[in-house]
Amino acid sequence: ASSGTVTFAPGQTTQTISVPVLPDSVAEGVEDFFVNLSNAANATIADLRGVGTIIDDDSGTPPIVITIDDVTITEGDSGTVDAQFTLTLSAAGTQQITVDFTTTDGSATAGSDYTATSGTVTFAAGSTTQTVTVPILGDTTAEQDEVFFVDLSNPTNAVIGDPQGLGWIQDDDGQPPAGAFDIVIVFGGGLTPSQQAIFTQAEQRWEQIIIGDVPDINVPGIGLVDDIVINASGVAIDGPGGILGQAGPDPASLRPGTYLPAAGIMEFDTADLAALENNGQLDDVILHEMAHVLGFGTIWSLRGLITNPSLAGGTDPRFVGALATAEYNARFNVNESGVPLETQGGPGTADSHWRESVFTNELMTGFLDAGVPNPISRVTIAQFADLGYRVDMGQADPFVIARTASGGGALLEMPDAVLLDPASVQPLSTSIVSIGGPEDDSVLGEDGNDTILAGDSADYIDGG
Incomplete structure (x- = not known):
């Protein structure tokens, strides 16, 4: 003792x-x-x-391990609908196994969104699955999707491998039908037919994930836009191996109140396009950049969804949308206040991507991991729900953190020249350049509004 x-x-x-x-x-x-x-x-x-x-x-x-799955369910307009969580044993036991459970609030509230439930699950000897039922309360109020949790504790004759199941309540009030979100790609020059086909595939993938219409808006120079128009082209930027491209929303197209963009650009350096396509990386790069045009990392500050940004001197920047945070905590078995954001790479990478040291090969880190999948996780999709989009969580890719035997696949840094937000939604002609390396660097500004960051004492800055 x-x-x-x-x-x-x-x-x-x-x-x-x-x-x-x-x-x-x-x-x-x-x-x-x-x-x-x-x-x-x-x-x-x-x-x-x-x-x-x-x-x-x-x-x-080995010990018998208890896990619980996650559930997505549509709430309905009245009465209740049951969310069924499945508890699974890693092997059948020779004696009775029990585990306690209780529901806890996330963004959903017991009593108004679901019925609080608790109790003990019992596995008879030889059985491997049991269920926990949580009644979901229907209503006709248009609201954001919400989440709650089923927490496991106090196991007997087994150990808990996954202590928390996540319940995702999808609102069905005043929402448009699936497939209503439309991305229109307008191709400029500099792209081959095969490269244009990759853009079209990325468009279709994001249309599978974002499924709800957003309000029409008049955009200067374009006219009435249903959901979003993206101008895609190949242009000369800085030669091979430098900036891959720039992508982001047109500041003039941001919808009042939500800031959801109605127009944006995706420009790629023609010096890099062929190499990216030949080595199989262009698909993931275009998917990644299109997410920025849709708002990932580019409207977060406007929505008040970043805390402690590293570009303002913070050491632990977080995305604090409730739905993405709930998914992150469930996926990584933690209880943190937000999703960790990148601190490395300077403008264009820091504060606008998931943290590479945590998410490694997930699509929306600032670095593309070569030789392994770069999946779209539930955290990324939940982030779009936090921005106000209607999403289909079932479209998430399997997310397994992948590394090669050497400790990591070759990393392609994606300093996206993202057209950043608040004090930072940039003119569309602007590119953000991050200079690194030990050599002495010189950077010239064009006018008094330029912001140029020095990496070491040998850097020379002229803010023309």
């Missing part, structure tokens, strides 16, 4: 308690013990008890 007092010095936020576990050679089941907290000074206790699980290693067989 262990007991004592844990002391946090001013400024400290974490401490540890060590409990010695006594080894033996007796085959036995999984066992639990508890660490109870009491008598807090200058603080309150939010979680009174920690659970320690001792996994037996003398039986020659």
Whole structure:
């Protein structure tokens, strides 16, 4: 037995308690013990008890693991519809297995969006699946999609591998039919027919993900736009291997209130297009850049969805949309206040992509991982829901963090020259250039409104 007092010095936020576990050679089941907290000074206790699980290693067989799936369900207009969560054992047990469950709020609220539910799930010896039913409350109020959770705790004769199931309630009030979102690609010069076909494939992929119409708007120089018009072309930028291209929404096309764009550009350096196509990377690059035109990373600040941005001196920037945060916490088995954003790469990469060190090969990091899939995860799709789009979460790709045996695939940095937001929605002719490397760099500004960042003391800046 262990007991004592844990002391946090001013400024400290974490401490540890060590409990010695006594080894033996007796085959036995999984066992639990508890660490109870009491008598807090200058603080309150939010979680009174920690659970320690001792996994037996003398039986020659691995422990049985309990997991719970995620559920997406349409709410309905009245009455209730059941969200069925499936609990699965990694193997059948020879004795009864139990685990407690309880629902907790995310952006959905118990009593108005779903019925709070709790209890104990029992697996008879030999069974491997059971279900938990949560009633979803129908209404006729047009609202954003919402999420809640089913939390698992206190297992007997097994261990918990996935402690939380996510319930995604899709609103069906005042929403247009699936397939109503339309991306129109207007091709300029500089693109071959095969490259244009890749743009069309990317358009169709995002139309599978974003499925709801958005309000029509008149855009200067274009006229009435249903959803979004994207001008795509190949242009000369800076030669091979530099800026791949620039992509972003036209600031004049942002819809009042939501800032959802109605027009944008995607320009790629003709010096890089053929090489990207030949090595199979152009598909992912175009998908990635089209997401920026749709608002990923480009309207976040306008919507108040970034905290602690690194380009303003922050060290841990986060996207704080409720739906993407819920998906991130569920996918990564954490409980954090937002989705981590990139801190490296400077303007065009930092603060406008998921953090590479966390998401590695996901499509919307700032780096394209060669030789492995670059999937569109549920977190990315939920981010679009946070922006106000109607989305189909079932269109997410399987997301497995992938690395090569050497510790990482070759990385193609995608400093997108993103047309950034608040103080930063740039004119469409603007490109953002990030200079790196140990050499002495010189950068010339064109007018007094230029912002140029020096990477080291040897850089020379002239803000003309």
